[in-house]
Amino acid sequence: MVNSRYNHALSYLSKFNGRTMNRKNGFHHQIMRDLLELFSIHLSEFQFIQITGSCGKGSTAHFISAILTQHSYPHGLFTGPHLTHYEERFSHNGKRIDREDFITLVEVVENKLSNYEFEQYVAHMHIMIVIALLYFKQQGLQLIVFENGVGGKTDPSNVIDPLIAVFTEITMDHSHLLGATIEDIIIDKSCIIKESTQYAICGMNNVQARNYLLKLEALDETKFHFINRDYGFIMKQSDKNGSIFYYKGNYFLIEKQQLQMLGTHQIQNASNALAVSEALIEMGYSFDKEKIMHALRHVQSSCRMELLEIEGQQFLFDGAHNSLELKTLKENIDSLNMPISIVIMSISSNKEISTMLRSIEIPNAIYVFTPHPFLERNSSSEDIHHMLRSIGKTNYIFLDNIADVFDYVFHQTQRTGIVLVTGSLYLVGYVKDYFIEHTT
Secondary structure, three states: OHHHHHHHHHHHHHOOOOOOOOOHHHHHHHHHHHHHHHOOOOHHHOEEEEEEOOEOHHHHHHHHHHHHHHOOOOOEEEOOOOOOOHHHHEEEOOEEOOHHHHHHHHHHHHHHHOOOOOHHHOOHHHHHHHHHHHHHHHOOOOEEEEEOOOOOOOOHHHHOOOOEEEEOEOOOOOHHHHOOOHHHHHHHHHHHOOOOOOEEEEOOOOHHHHHHHHHHHHHOOOEEEEEOOOEEEEEEEEEOOEEEEEEEOOOOEEEEEEEOOOOOHHHHHHHHHHHHHHHHHHOOOOOOHHHHHHHHHOOOOOOOOEEEEEOOEEEEEOOOOOHHHHHHHHHHHHHOOOOEEEEEEOOEOOOOHHHHHHHOOOOOOEEEEOOOOOHHHEOOHHHHHHHHHHOOOOOEEEOOOHHHHHHHHHHOOOOOOEEEEEOOHHHHHHHHHHHHHOOO
16 A cells, blocks of 8 residues: 555656746745645744755755764754655654655645646645655754755745855856856855845855855855855865865864765865854854764765675766766766776756766776656757767767666676766666666
C-alpha cells in the first residue's frame, strides 16, 4: 500500500517538472503567497537562515545543520535538488523526513491544490517550499536552514524574510533568468536581504559580487560579514583523505580543522558556515568550539567529490553543474593527481555548453555524453556536438541511455584510471544509484 501511494506521490510531483514558472511582474511570488495562505503557513512563525549563490549552497547548508545538530538546537533543513529520492530535501535535527510523512504531505498538497483556481501556474519549487514548511510546522520547528533554488528575486522563496542571509560563491549561471553579467546576478540574489535581516554573510571571492554587496553595506542597517575581511581561513593540507585548515573569525580561532569532504572549495563553504555560527552567537546562541570541530569533521555529502569503488572500478561523483564548479572540480582533480580516464556528463538546457566543456578539459580522457534524467532539461546532442567541434575535441561518444553507459564502462573498456561523473547533480545521483544497483 505504501509503495503504491509513494509511486502516486512521485507521479503527482513529476507533472510540475516540465512547467515553466511565470515570473512576470512577480507573479511567482503572488502564487507563493497564495499557497502559504491556502495551507495556513505563517512565515512569522519561523526564523530563516537563507542561502543563495551559484556554488556551494548545499554543502554550506549541511555544514550549518551539522553544527546545530551537534549542539542539539532544533531546526529544519531544506535543500535541493535531490539525488535519488525526494525525501533528501527535507530534514529536521539531522534526520531525513520519514517516507510515510512525505507521502502524507504530498497527498495533503494534492487535495488542496485541486481546488486552487491558479493551480496551472504552480511550479515545482512552489510545491517543494510548501512541503518543507508544512513539515517543519508539523515538527514544531522555528529555526530553518533554507537553500534557495535559482537566484533570489527570481526564486519563489523571496517571500521569506531571513534573519541571516548567506551568499556563497557567485559565477555566471542561469543567465537566461538572472541576467548577462555578474552584477545582474548579484542584484537578483541580494534581494533575499530584507529590512528584518540582521546579518549578511558574504562568502564569495568574486570581485564584482563583493563590490556590489559593499555598496549595499554602506546603505543598509544589516550587519555584513565578508570572507577575507571579517573572517577567513588558511588551507594547510588537502588530499584524498580530506582537508585541514585554520579559521579565524570574530569569536573562533580554530586550528587544524579537519574535513572529510574532498576539495579545497569545501573549506570556503565550511568557513561560511562558521561565520553563520558567529552571527548566531551575537543573536544569543551558544556554541562550543570542540563540538563545532567534531560536527564539521564528520559532515559527508553524497556526490560532492565523492570517491567510490564499484566492482573494482574507481569513480569520482561530483554534481558540478556550472562552469565555475567544473573549473574548481578540475583544479581539485589536478591537485590530487587523480588519473581520469572517462568523463560521463549530461548538460542541462540553458547552460553555457562551450564554457562548461572548456572548464572540465581533461587531456586523453574519453567523454561520454548521455541524456539528462529529466528529458525536458536536455541540451540536444546536436548542440553539444557543435560545441565539441568548435573547441577541437574529438575524443567523445554519445550514448542514448544509462544501460549503454553501464555496458561501456564495465564491459567495453579496461578498468584503468578513475571514471568521473559530473555536469548535473541529477545525473550523478542517477548514475551512482544505477551502477551500484546493477553490480550488487
